[in-house]
Amino acid sequence: MKLQFRCLPGWKGRMPEPRIAAANLPDWLKAMPRSAVAPLLGGEVRTVKQCPPFVDAMSAGVLFPLIADLRVEDGVFEWDSGLPAHPLARLTRSPVGVHLPEQLTGFPGADPGRFAVKFTNPWAIDMPEGWSMLFSHPHNRLDLPFRTLTGLVDAFPDGFVHFPAIWTDPSFSGVVPAGTPVAQAVLVRREPLTLTCREMDEAELSASLDLQDALDADPGVYRKRFRGAKD
Numbered sequence: 001m002k003l004q005f006r007c008l009p010g011w012k013g014r015m016p017e018p019r020i021a022a023a024n025l026p027d028w029l030k031a032m033p034r035s036a037v038a039p040l041l042g043g044e045v046r047t048v049k050q051c052p053p054f055v056d057a058m059s060a061g062v063l064f065p066l067i068a069d070l071r072v073e074d075g076v077f078e079w080d081s082g083l084p085a086h087p088l089a090r091l092t093r094s095p096v097g098v099h100l101p102e103q104l105t106g107f108p109g110a111d112p113g114r115f116a117v118k119f120t121n122p123w124a125i126d127m128p129e130g131w132s133m134l135f136s137h138p139h140n141r142l143d144l145p146f147r148t149l150t151g152l153v154d155a156f157p158d159g160f161v162h163f164p165a166i167w168t169d170p171s172f173s174g175v176v177p178a179g180t181p182v183a184q185a186v187l188v189r190r191e192p193l194t195l196t197c198r199e200m201d202e203a204e205l206s207a208s209l210d211l212q213d214a215l216d217a218d219p220g221v222y223r224k225r226f227r228g229a230k231d
Contacts, residue, residue, distance in 0.1 A: 001187070003062065005123040008091060010084050015067040016179040018123055021139075022059035024181075028143065029058065050219045052227070057139040061186035064121055064135075064163065068095040070176040072145075077117075091160060095120050095178075099164055109147070110166055117146065119163040119182040127155045131187045135163060138181040145169035145176070148183050154190070 005018050035044040048054045068081035083093040097118040104110035127133060132155070137148040148165040163183040200208065214221045 001128060004126040006126070007122050008086050008089050010086065011122060014083055015081070015122065016065035018062050018064050021061050021063045021184060024063055025058055026141065046219060052222050054140060060139065061184055063138060063181040064183040064185065066095055066176060066178055066180045066182050067120060067122060068178050070095055072176065073173050075170065091122060092120055114167070117165050117167055119148070119165060121160055121162050124157060124160060126157050127187065130189060131155070132190050133185045134188050135161065135183050135185045138184045141181065144180070145172040
């Protein structure tokens with residue numbers, strides 16, 4: 001599947017571009033051991049690095065980067081994007097804007113007295129026909145000093161989708177470098193769902209128990225059986 005991103009004339013090459021999430025996993029995940037000693041159990045346990053759903057979520061879709069260094073000190077944000085002004089376009093050259101505190105009235109986790117931030121996305125997105133895009137905080141990236149809010153957007157090829165976020169670490173002081181992921185997006189289809197809930201029959205229970213035993217014995221079973229991939 002192919003996605004195309006378009007920016008204003010004169011801007012390409014002057015800012016980080018969206019990138020495939022699977023090829024840009026964070027350094028802390030790469031450095032994480034596959035197992036660690038758990039004193040409570042008296043032996044080793046697998047870390048989340050061996051949890052395919054955890055890693056697959058972080059590898060899914062596209063990462064949207066912060067477009068310029070963002071310096072933060074005592075609650076003051078500063079930047080210099082270096083992007084040229086366009087004589088017609090209305091898009092801001094700033095990497096971040098604000099939402100008034102009142103716009104998140106009643107939202108859990110929002111400080112009534114603080115502005116929310118809005119990360120600028122300068123890329124118009126051409127989506128495949130019939131698909132929508134689900135934007136969220138970069139998956140499992142609790143190390144970031146903000147939390148991007150989740151939104152679902154239909155095909156919107158001539159507009160720009162920006163990313164509202166709550167700054168969760170008011171004590172943060174330093175630079176959030178250009179290229180830091182500020183949102184992650186995956187393609188989804190908006191299709192109606194129907195739900196049924198029932199108990200397993202004997203054959204299904206037996207199959208489930210067999211699978212659980214296999215997963216305990218071999219951490220690669222999930223990928224081998226259900227993804228067709230080698231561990």
